[in-house]
Amino acid sequence: MKISTQFDAGSVVVHDLSNPDHIRLALRPDNASEFAQWFYFRLQGAAYTRCTMHFENAAQSAYPNGWEDYQAVASYDRQNWFRVPSRYENGELIIEHTPLANSIYYAYFEPYSHEQHLNLLGEAQGSGLCQIDDLGSTVQGRDLNLLTIGSQAESDWKIWIIARQHPGETMAEWFIEGLLARLLDPQDPTARALLDCATFYVVPNMNPDGSVLGNLRTNAAGANLNREWVNPTLERSPEVYYVREKMHETGVDLFLDIHGDEGLPYVFVAGTEGVPNYNERIAMLEDVFKDAFQAASPDFQDEYGYPKDAAGQANLTLATNYVGNEFNCLAFTLEMPFKDNAALPDDDFGWNGQRSLRLGESILSAIWATCPYLRD
Missing domain, CATH: 3.40.630.10 (Zn peptidases)
Structure with a gap:
């Protein structure tokens, strides 16, 4: 598996990608400030694999109450975005999703490039x-x-x-x-x-x-x-x-x-x-x-x-x-x-x-x- 962010508005920190059932991520702060909430990344190589992504610093984000009842968005083509199962527990934002293709994007909200x-x-x-x-x-x-x-x-x-x-x-x-x-x-x-x-x-x-x-x-x-x-x-x-x-x-x-x-x-x-x-x-x-x-x-x-x-x-x-x-x-x-x-x-x-x-x-x-x- 691979996670990348080298594109317009890409943002996430990867701590551990060795276990698809416990992918360890973090929100990346703004480039010159401490605000952190936005994420946008591409996951490759996980087709038909159950992935559980943990944002371990979600409790330290700019608006932690924003994670209550929140569902992340995903897209295979960056044109059609849909919500994926997400939850906030023990200070972590957790996204659980099984991609149906080898390349998929996840984001905080539908991007506008x-x-x-x-x-x-x-x-x-x-x-x-x-x-x-x-x-x-x-x-x-x-x-x-x-x-x-x-x-x-x-x-x-x-x-x-x-x-x-x-x-x-x-x-x-x-x-x-x-x-x-x-x-x-x-x-x-x-x-x-x-x-x-x-x-x-x-x-x-x-x-x-x-x-x-x-x-x-x-x-x-x-x-x-x-x-x-x-x-x-x-x-x-x-x-x-x-x-x-x-x-x-x-x-x-x-x-x-x-x-x-x-x-x-x-x-x-x-x-x-x-x-x-x-x-x-x-x-x-x-x-x-x-x-x-x-x-x-x-x-x-x-x-x-x-x-x-x-x-x-x-x-x-x-x-x-x-x-x-x-x-x-x-x-x-x-x-x-x-x-x-x-x-x-x-x-x-x-x-x-x-x-x-x-x-x-x-x-x-x-x-x-x-x-x-x-x-x-």
Whole structure:
């Protein structure tokens, strides 16, 4: 048997591969920080062999509660991913599976590769409705691209959507793929109506370095980008620096920051209740948006989520809090599960790339319902 990780986002530490019934593995931390949760590896030579894989440091991971009721994903072709029996006991994540072929991949969640990212950019540009701009370079010199969709008229609503500040949250870029597919469909009436009166600014991947490196949460310099919004620097967090500069150039009427949550098995949003500029107008906009989103997608719910910050107690280093406060606009962090969606479970696939994609499509209906109220 052989385990390898020398590919885009590959990540695992192998301690002992001599016994297929007790393969000893460990989660590998991000390249420049201690966050560990993401794994993605290829197992070869184990066709029709019962394999039991033990992640021995699972209890020391960034979010150990994320392993409760979690099922790992696997694929033979990296196109079709399915859940495999997994359990968390005695501080270990244990995956039990018998591969039906000599080559199989296992991952924390359905990956979204850098090649897919580049293809997504190309397809968006090919629509004829999208302009691609290079905002600058990441720590390791990768391109940080912005997609601009709309006429960019001064009167347009300015809709900003960013994804994957945390690179291991790959569902975020699947979400963007679905959103773009609908927004760039000339036959979709909601998309056409939106583009008559709004310009969209979309960053499909805020953290290309971390994505390629197989990091869970940080960029190549070890920065958690979603804690860098008050004072980003070109040395530590150029990704946030460039995006924030562009936001100040365009203005923002609605902001969405797309994420995945390791522990909570729900789709939910977190608003800006604790920022200094929060007011009744923003509270009304939040209600309009959430009601419209629930109508658009049964996958979204508003009963379970993060505790709301007390007035004036929000952490402004988070993107949603910074942008919502700075631009006095509606701003949400949207979270999707790594597990299944307990509100609408699927035993075979759990939450996956396709469901993230469909959610991205549906959110355009919520945006359309909210747009008329975005400005005073």
